[in-house]
Amino acid sequence: MTKVFTALLLADMTERGEVRLSDPAARYLPGARDPAGAVTLADLATHTSGLPRLPGGLFWSAWLSPRDPYARYPASWFRRSARRALRAGSGGSPYAYSNFGYGLLGYLLGQAAGSDYETLVTTRVCGPLGLADTAFGVPGPSRDRKAQGHQGGRPVPDWRMGALAGAGALYSTAADLARFLHACLAASASTAADGPLASAIRATLAPRQPVPGGDIGLAWHHVRRDGHRIIWHNGMTGGFSAMVAFDPDRGLGVAALANSGGRPPSPLDAAVLAALG
Numbered sequence: 001m002t003k004v005f006t007a008l009l010l011a012d013m014t015e016r017g018e019v020r021l022s023d024p025a026a027r028y029l030p031g032a033r034d035p036a037g038a039v040t041l042a043d044l045a046t047h048t049s050g051l052p053r054l055p056g057g058l059f060w061s062a063w064l065s066p067r068d069p070y071a072r073y074p075a076s077w078f079r080r081s082a083r084r085a086l087r088a089g090s091g092g093s094p095y096a097y098s099n100f101g102y103g104l105l106g107y108l109l110g111q112a113a114g115s116d117y118e119t120l121v122t123t124r125v126c127g128p129l130g131l132a133d134t135a136f137g138v139p140g141p142s143r144d145r146k147a148q149g150h151q152g153g154r155p156v157p158d159w160r161m162g163a164l165a166g167a168g169a170l171y172s173t174a175a176d177l178a179r180f181l182h183a184c185l186a187a188s189a190s191t192a193a194d195g196p197l198a199s200a201i202r203a204t205l206a207p208r209q210p211v212p213g214g215d216i217g218l219a220w221h222h223v224r225r226d227g228h229r230i231i232w233h234n235g236m237t238g239g240f241s242a243m244v245a246f247d248p249d250r251g252l253g254v255a256a257l258a259n260s261g262g263r264p265p266s267p268l269d270a271a272v273l274a275a276l277g
Helices: 002-015 039-047 058-064 075-088 099-113 117-126 140-146 163-166 174-189 199-207 267-275
Strands: 207-213 213-214 221-225 228-237 242-247 251-258
Touching: 002 039, 002 099, 002 117, 002 174, 002 199, 002 207, 002 228, 039 099, 075 099, 075 163, 099 117, 099 163, 099 251, 140 163, 174 199, 174 251, 242 267, 251 267
Parallel strands: none
Antiparallel strands: 207 213, 213 221, 221 228, 228 242, 242 251
16 A cells, blocks of 8 residues: 555645656656656656566565565665666556556655655655554554564565565554545545645546556556446555555445455455445
């Protein structure tokens, strides 16, 4: 679910005038050049940047630490791979889901704001929405609250996302995701009074590109099921999975977390969609 929070940070920074969706991504990457037909921030946020799913060189990091594949990936390799990928990429490319793209988007937003990505999400998104248990780590005194992740029925360590934090580094609780879901439903209801980040949330929810099976906003996917419009996003890291889906027209939604993960598709996705009816 971290990508949805990264997209919401992008929408908030757009409203503040700090960035524009049409800005070339290379503008905020040290040492990069703006090529013709440049990949934009919007391209990264809609998975239409042409960037691969994972950055170059990650294989070697994963080989050294297969149970925590991102942990040893050097930030310098990430930036070098990003410069190369942006030179080769093309804005408006066909949809291709990219963890690399969202990790890069988080990093670039930090560069644009002169802060680090984690602090920006914590102060500008989690704080205003009252998500006290959504963070980029579990504090020491609270470690006993953290679920043990499993894969194939066996305990596995957490993934440390490092330079790709914008793609999947957040910890959260079912209660916090329910609060977040409530904020999304409230923002999408035309008769409701605006709450914190309501206009930025609406910006993330608005469909922007057709993709296989539906449309995509800023991170959020849209599909039609039995005549209903469903907006959803899922996620999976080593030993964990998450799914949030809602029907804005009926005012219904489901948020779910599981301490198991494996190869997609996750059974949690189907369970959440079935619960929506």
